[in-house]
Amino acid sequence: xxxxxxxxxxxxxxxxxxxxxxxxxxxxxxxxxxxxxxxxxxxxxxxxxxxxxxxxxxxxxxxxxxxxxxxxxxxxxxxxxxxxxxxxxxxxxxxxxxxxxxxxxxxxxxxxxxxxxxxxxxxxxxxxxxxxxxxxxxxxxxxxxxxxxxxxxxxxxxxxxxxxxxxxxxxxxxxxxxxxxxxxxxxxxxxxxxxxxxxxxxxxxxxxxxxxxxxxxxxxxxxxxxxxxxxxxxxxxxxxxxxxxxxxxxxxxxxxxxxxxxxxxxxxxxxxxxxxxxxxxxxxxxxxxxxxxxxxxxxxxxxxxxxxxxxxxxxxxxxxxxxxxxxxxxxxxxxxxxxxxxxxxxxxxxxxxxxxxxxxxxxxxxxxxxxxxxxxxxxxxxxxxxxxxxxxxxxxxxxxxxxxxxxxxxxxxxxxxxx
Amino acid sequence: xxxxxxxxxxxxxxxxxxxxxxxxxxxxxxxxxxxxxxxxxxxxxxxxxxxxxxxxxxxxxxxxxxxxxxxxxxxxxxxxxxxxxxx
Numbered sequence: 228x229x230x231x232x233x234x235x236x237x238x239x240x241x242x243x244x245x246x247x248x249x250x251x252x253x254x255x256x257x258x259x260x261x262x263x264x265x266x267x268x269x270x271x272x273x274x275x276x277x278x279x280x281x282x283x284x285x286x287x288x289x290x291x292x293x294x295x296x297x298x299x300x301x302x303x304x305x306x307x308x309x310x311x312x313x314x315x316x317x318x319x320x321x322x323x324x325x326x327x328x329x330x331x332x333x334x335x336x337x338x339x340x341x342x343x344x345x346x347x348x349x350x351x352x353x354x355x356x357x358x359x360x361x362x363x364x365x366x367x368x369x370x371x372x373x374x375x376x377x378x379x380x381x382x383x384x385x386x387x388x389x390x391x392x393x394x395x396x397x398x399x400x401x402x403x404x405x406x407x408x409x410x411x412x413x414x415x416x417x418x419x420x421x422x423x424x425x426x427x428x429x430x431x432x433x434x435x436x437x438x439x440x441x442x443x444x445x446x447x448x449x450x451x452x453x454x455x456x457x458x459x460x461x462x463x464x465x466x467x468x469x470x471x472x473x474x475x476x477x478x479x480x481x482x483x484x485x486x487x488x489x490x491x492x493x494x495x496x497x498x499x500x501x502x503x504x505x506x507x508x509x510x511x512x513x514x515x516x517x518x519x520x521x522x523x524x525x526x527x528x529x530x531x532x533x534x535x536x537x538x539x540x541x542x543x544x545x546x547x548x549x550x551x552x553x554x555x556x557x558x559x560x561x562x563x564x565x566x567x568x569x570x571x572x573x574x575x576x577x578x579x580x581x582x583x584x585x586x587x588x589x590x591x592x593x594x595x596x597x598x599x600x601x602x603x604x605x606x607x608x609x610x611x612x613x614x615x616x617x618x619x620x621x622x623x624x625x626x627x628x629x630x631x632x633x634x635x636x637x638x639x640x641x642x643x644x645x646x
Numbered sequence: 647x648x649x650x651x652x653x654x655x656x657x658x659x660x661x662x663x664x665x666x667x668x669x670x671x672x673x674x675x676x677x678x679x680x681x682x683x684x685x686x687x688x689x690x691x692x693x694x695x696x697x698x699x700x701x702x703x704x705x706x707x708x709x710x711x712x713x714x715x716x717x718x719x720x721x722x723x724x725x726x727x728x729x730x731x732x733x
Contacts, residue, residue, distance in 0.1 A: 469692035479689035483667070484717070529664040531717045532694045537647050539660035572688045628688040629680070641687050644664065 229335045230424075250416055251295075251423035256430050259456040260288045262611055263448060265435050265471060266464040267291025269300035269411070269597065270589055272418035272429075273604025274463055274611070276334075279425035281605070282612035287427045288457075289419075290450060292434035296415040299465050302534075302566035303597040304489050304523045306502050306511060308345045308406035309370055312361050315622040315634050316575060317368040322619055323602030324370075324405060330601060336417030338409045339516070345406035345502040346375070346384065348551070350395040354506050358401035365403070373402045386498045386552050394550050395507030408502060408513055408521075414600055438475045445475065445585040461611050463589040463603075465596060466532065466567025477582055480590075481572040481628045483643040485526045486565040487594045488536040490544065492558045494518030503551065510547040519561060522548060526568065526594070528644045535565045568594045573627075574646030575634035578606050578620040587611050588625065593646050650725050653707045661705035667691070668698045668712050668728075696723055 229235070230248075239246055262278060264271045267289045278284040291297075307327055309320035331337050349355045355374075362372035376399045381389045389397055419429055430452065439447035439456060447456030464471045466484050495518050502513040512522035524544035527536040541563065549556055571577060571591030576599065578589050589607045592599060606620035616623070622634060628641075639645045647659040669691050673682040697717045703709050710728035715721065 469690075470694045478691060479685065480692065481688045481690065483690050483692055484694075529715075530667065530692070530697055530699065531720065533718060533720055537659050537720075539658070542660075629684045642666070644666075 231335050250420040251429050254428045254430070256288065256433065256450070256452050256455050257428065258454075259447070260428070261286040261457065262459045262461060263287075263455060263457040264289045264461045264463060265448065266462065266467075267295050267419075267429060267431065268298045268463070268465060269414055269418065269600035270465070270592075270603045270607065271463040272415060272422060273600050274461060274589070274607045275422040275427045275429075275604075276418045276425070277605045277608035278612060279422055279427055282608060284612055285426035287422070288455065289422065289427060289429045290433045290435055290448070290455075291429070291431045294431050295419055295429065296412050299566045299568075299596060300411055300415045300600070302489065302564060303411055304511060304513070304521050305408045305411050305515075305597065306345065306406075306513065307340065307409050307598040308403055308502070309598070310345065310347065310361065310365060310372065310401065310403045310406065311636060312364050313634055313636055314364075314368060316636060317365055317370060319602055319606070319619050319623075320599065321368060321370050322605070323599050326601035326605060327409065327598075328405070330409075330414075330417070334417040334421045336413060336420060338413045338417055340407065340409040342405050342407040343501050343513070344402050344404045345504070346380070346400045346402045347504045348380065348400045348506045349398050350506045351398065355399055358399070362401050371403060371405050373404060375400045375402055384499065384501065384503055386554055387503070388551060388553050395505075400506075402501075406502065411597060418604070435471060435474065443584050445583050459585060459587060459611055461587040461589065461607065463607065465569050465590065465592055468569045468590040470532070472588075475583060475586065481625070482591055483530055483570045484532050485528070485568050485570050485644060486531045486533060486536045487523065487526050487568050488540060488544070488563055488565045489521070489523040490563045491515075491561045492520040492555075493561050495520065495558065499552075505547050505551050507550060508543070508547040510544060510551070512548060512551070520555070520558070526570070526644055532567055533565070534567060568592070570643035570646055572641040572643060573633040573635040574637055574639070576603070576623050577625050578603065578610060578623045579616060579625050580610060580614060582625055591623075593643075647720050647722070649701060649703075649711070649713060649722060651703045651706060651709065651711065652725060652727055653709055654703065657703070657706055661703060663702045663704040665700035665702055665710070668700045669693075693717060700728060
């Protein structure tokens with residue numbers, strides 16, 4: 228019987244809720260494992276889960292320097308979508324979307340995946356053309372997309388400023404109906420429990436301080452909780468990629484770390500039923516089940532590892548939100564925070580064996596890592612288990628920059644702050 | 647974040663435009679050394695600590711600057727005109 232079910236709820240309610248097991252154990256590190264996954268965020272945990280579930284590799288440790296969910300998996304704006312333009316990206320994110328659609332069932336853990344739709348607004352005829360092209364590309368690869376006119380957008384989002392005198396009058400939008408949001412903490416906890424129950428050791432407060440090498444080959448790591456050896460070492464540390472890879476002697480990567488800020492307002496009655504994005508700038512907003520508006524905008528735009536940003540960007544984000552929803556002018560902000568993004572040089576991720584023997588690398592998620600969590604782990608697990616990429620991540624190599632086969636979704640070149 | 651422009655004095659971050667990592671060396675434009683161009687265009691040291699970077703005082707005197715700033719704390723260690731220090 229599933230660990231979490233109506234019957235188990237009832238039974239535990241009657242016994243005073245004292246028999247629940249912790250969702251994951253707190254084991255001590257063993258001297259060696261088949262696979263070490265560095266990084267206990269969404270991608271690291273899902274990698275461990277799919278290693279155990281899809282490939283039967285259960286002698287695995289996930290190393291997390293802080294506590295579970297303390298990094299980007301708990302810092303994003305919870306948006307899940309697959310509205311990409313380039314075939315390599317659409318296929319990968321569409322696979323992710325399909326995993327999302329069955330994730331709560333698969334994990335026996337409610338990740339509160341809500342397919343409320345993501346609506347990208349268009350404010351110029353050129354943007355409408357671009358949205359039509361993108362929508363067609365998505366549908367061509369088997370995804371879903373609906374191009375909406377002005378009247379349909381007005382009906383769907385009643386709070387939106389649809390007046391002709393708006394700074395950027397809305398002409399229409401592109402809706403992905405299957406997209407939406409998920410509860411990000413539950414994603415981390417659900418994958419952690421799923422991996423733990425299959426035998427994976429999740430080691431919190433275990434920071435990697437160096438790599439053990441035999442010649443070129445990576446054979447383990449040194450950590451704040453001692454030395455751990457492994458046949459394969461996988462790195463999935465997002466914003467900390469630069470720092471961790473330097474420990475392995477890899478000084479240069481096509482990655483810059485930047486800060487992205489996110490914001491939550493006080494709770495309101497239901498106002499925004501979708502995820503709505505602004506086309507006159509860069510802003511995305513949705514309303515959580517608690518009623519708070521969850522939103523964010525662009526990067527601050529300078530290299531940083533600090534998990535906080537500066538005020539000019541806060542002002543910009545607020546002004547963009549008010550350009551869309553002037554009725555929110557007197558709503559108060561509850562919290563804001565920052566997360567460190569591993570911005571790649573073409574805006575697309577890297578999931579690959581290498582760059583050293585015995586090592587596997589997963590990084591370059593820019594600010595789109597959350598929606599990729601299931602497929603990233605799924606593909607990374609395949610790559611680790613088989614020693615070579617799955618067709619879904621075959622294009623996400625580290626050497627694509629030197630070879631000139633970039634996956635530059637926005638066509639903006641090697642300027643990470645623009646991706 | 648305040649950046650002390652050598653010409654204008656301390657000014658707010660919003661007056662400045664970030665121009666990226668200043669640790670890279672642009673190869674000779676006539677060079678066809680692929681790995682040197684790859685390193686210049688795509689590879690980054692991505693320093694966690696004191697980072698040498700270009701800024702432009704685009705909302706002020708428009709001077710190009712080389713700033714050394716901690717990427718861990720945002721503390722600014724030094725500011726100089728790019729024409730004096732950049733190669």
